Amino acid sequence: GDDLVKAKIPFAKQMVDDFEKHGQMMIGVQEVALEDVVRYGIVKLREGTMEIEDIVEKPSVEETPSRLADFGRMILNQEFIELLKKTALGEGNELWVTDAIKTYVRSGGIFLAKKVEDGQWLTTGDPLNYLKTVLTYAMDRDDLKDELKKFWE
Numbered sequence: 028g029d030d031l032v033k034a035k036i037p038f039a040k041q042m043v044d045d046f047e048k049h050g051q052m053m054i055g056v057q058e059v060a061l062e063d064v065v066r067y068g069i070v071k072l073r074e075g076t077m078e079i080e081d082i083v084e085k086p087s088v089e090e091t092p093s094r095l096a097d098f099g100r101m102i103l104n105q106e107f108i109e110l111l112k113k114t115a116l117g118e119g120n121e122l123w124v125t126d127a128i129k130t131y132v133r134s135g136g137i138f139l140a141k142k143v144e145d146g147q148w149l150t151t152g153d154p155l156n157y158l159k160t161v162l163t164y165a166m167d168r169d170d171l172k173d174e175l176k177k178f179w180e
Contacts, residue, residue, distance in 0.1 A: 034146025055100035
């Protein structure tokens with residue numbers, strides 16, 4: 028993957044803890060800028076919950092159901108794996124998990140969206156975001172942050 032989740036408690040642990048508590052499958056999400064929705068799978072939540080009502084792969088800005096982007100961290104159960112095996116290949120002859128999630132929730136299944144607690148999702152898939160990610164981590168290092176601050180002055 029071309030992304031990282033920077034959090035006080037590792038995001039995978041946050042997800043596993045929630046799964047052990049609720050027993051529901053989930054996918055990691057974070058709000059993105061409106062102009063960036065065209066780059067991600069975007070989820071629509073059922074009102075007042077973290078339950079996914081719909082998911083759209085790379086919607087247009089005009090048609091996006093929200094700004095909550097899925098960033099590929101998932102906890103799946105065996106039932107869902109079986110559904111994936113039956114899911115037709117999508118664009119680019121690839122398996123699109125978003126298609127299977129859409130099918131699952133439309134058939135009445137519960138699939139949760141999980142936001143990062145005490146942290147953030149950082150993408151490195153393009154030069155600017157790669158640099159932002161490196162600088163975010165560098166500014167947390169005692170041996171680097173003072174020198175970086177001097178450099179920017």
